[in-house]
Amino acid sequence: MSQIELSFVVPAYNEEKFIECTLGTIDTIVMKKYLSYEIVVVNDGSADKTLVNAKKYAGKNAHVKIISYSKNLGKGYAVKTGFLNAKGNVVFFTDSDSEIDLTKISNYVNALKNADIVIASKKHKNSHIQVPLSRRILSECFNTLVRIFTGIPLKDTQSGLKAMKKSAFVNIIPHLAVKRYAFDVELLAVANLYGLKVIEMPVDIKLDAKFKPIDMWHMFIDLLGIAYRLRVIHWYQRPLQTKQSFKSVLSSV
Numbered sequence: 373m374s375q376i377e378l379s380f381v382v383p384a385y386n387e388e389k390f391i392e393c394t395l396g397t398i399d400t401i402v403m404k405k406y407l408s409y410e411i412v413v414v415n416d417g418s419a420d421k422t423l424v425n426a427k428k429y430a431g432k433n434a435h436v437k438i439i440s441y442s443k444n445l446g447k448g449y450a451v452k453t454g455f456l457n458a459k460g461n462v463v464f465f466t467d468s469d470s471e472i473d474l475t476k477i478s479n480y481v482n483a484l485k486n487a488d489i490v491i492a493s494k495k496h497k498n499s500h501i502q503v504p505l506s507r508r509i510l511s512e513c514f515n516t517l518v519r520i521f522t523g524i525p526l527k528d529t530q531s532g533l534k535a536m537k538k539s540a541f542v543n544i545i546p547h548l549a550v551k552r553y554a555f556d557v558e559l560l561a562v563a564n565l566y567g568l569k570v571i572e573m574p575v576d577i578k579l580d581a582k583f584k585p586i587d588m589w590h591m592f593i594d595l596l597g598i599a600y601r602l603r604v605i606h607w608y609q610r611p612l613q614t615k616q617s618f619k620s621v622l623s624s625v
Contacts, residue, residue, distance in 0.1 A: 378402065378409035378481070379460030379538075383450035384468040388421040392429050394468045395436060401474055411436045413468075414454045417444035448548070448555025455545050460538065467532030473576035480535040480573055488540040488568035491560070492531035492575035502578040510588050517592065521599040522561040529556045531575055540568055547608060549601065553587060554594030561598055562608045 380398050384391050395411060402409050413436065415423045423440050430436035439453060451465050462484060466474065472492065483490045494501050494511070503511075511530065518529055534556070541559075544566065550558045563570060601607035 376410050376460040377407045378462050379458035380411045380464045380466060381451055381454030381458055382411060382413045382466055382468050383416055383447050384413055384418060384422050385416040385444060386418045386420045386422060387468045388425055390469050391422050391425050395429050397474050401477060405478055410459060412454045412458055413438050414450040415440035416450040417442055446552035449551040451555055452545055452548060463536055463538050465534045471578055472533050483571050483573060484535060484537060487571040489534060489536040489563055490571045490573055492533035493528040493572035494531055495527035496572055496574040498574035500576045507579055514588060514591060517595060518557050521595055522602060524560050524564050526560060529560050533575060550594050552594060553591045554598060557595060558598050561602055565608055
């Protein structure tokens with residue numbers, strides 16, 4: 373079997389309405405690129421028919437792999453699980469709710485020629501965003517806190533589309549601890565610490581208002597944990613060969 377070039381990790385929790393559409397969209401886009409790829413669906417303890425629908429799709433598409441467990445453990449845990457089971461040289465993380473337009477993912481692959489990780493950013497000047505005011509305010513507040521607590525020089529860490537060179541993150545992912553929403557922050561904080569190059573790319577995204585203040589509170593608690601591990605006990609620094617300080621190279625296209 374030839375080496376897989378792309379792996380798409382799709383964490384899914386109660387997405388029975390969207391999971392097949394998301395998988396079909398990925399297939400439609402990537403098949404045109406003539407690249408070898410796989411899709412790794414991680415069913416994060418869904419209580420609806422997400423697993424049934426994902427299995428139905430996978431039954432007709434051999435390149436789709438399903439990982440499932442009965443208890444909901446969080447998006448971060450699901451993404452980490454998917455990454456550790458991915459075989460591609462490039463690993464994409466994408467949400468399963470069809471809120472993000474995936475038609476430009478080839479641009480992300482091309483951008484990786486000059487970066488270690490490419491992330492979707494709602495703050496990019498070429499992004500097209502539809503988001504309720506309440507969610508926009510919560511996002512602005514959280515991103516401000518992220519920069520204060522972690523020093524990440526990014527204006528948006530939470531958009532649900534990221535592509536990375538697996539070789540750059542294979543020794544990073546196992547050390548990440550956040551299981552839920554702030555996984556993206558932890559990932560980028562450690563990338564920043566290791567001096568990995570980040571490129572922000574435009575994204576077309578339509579968000580609804582289902583994100584609630586209580587979710588913001590949980591993310592804040594996770595953020596405190598990240599800051600504690602990063603700045604106080606130096607948890608993330610332990611795997612490093614030296615104690616040299618690193619600074620990420622941030623660019624925008």
